[in-house]
Amino acid sequence: MSVSMTQTMVDPTNAVNKRTVQSAVVEGRTLELRVGDIDGVQYAWTRLVDSQNGDIIWINQTTDGGNTWNSFGKRTIQAGGRNYTDALRTNSSNKVKMQAWTQLTSGNKYNTAAW
Known part of the structure; x- marks a missing residue:
């Protein structure tokens, strides 16, 4: 049984109490x-620090404890542009988890641990 979630994404620029809950160093980023x-x-989003032009980022979410995952907010980073996705609302249910994902210009894909 999955948790029903609103999948509306919002810009996290003006969020308060910002913090990183999972991270991974990948190819120097x-x-x-x-x-x-x-x-x-509370909302969650993906950010890629030291990103390069052409890197792709998105956020994955499961609402059924990890059996299925959906991708949201995919964006290709442009030089000097925004290095983060829009944000998804979080949920305290243990069935709802999120991960940050990237596909770098090398073609390699990486993700953080689920949170």
Whole structure:
């Protein structure tokens, strides 16, 4: 049984209490799963520190404890542009988990541990 979730994404630029909950160093870049509060509600998003032009980032979410995963917010990073995705609302259920993902210009894909 999965948890019903609203999949509307929002810009996390003005989130407060921002912090990194999972990270992985990949080919000289740092892939992060970040969380923060927007209007009193917790959201999560992917950020790629030291990203390069053409790197792709997105956030994956499961609502059934990891049996199935869905991708959200995929974006290709442009030089000097935004290095993070829009944010998805989190949920305290142990069936809801998120991961940060990237496909680097090398073609290799990486992800953080689930949170």
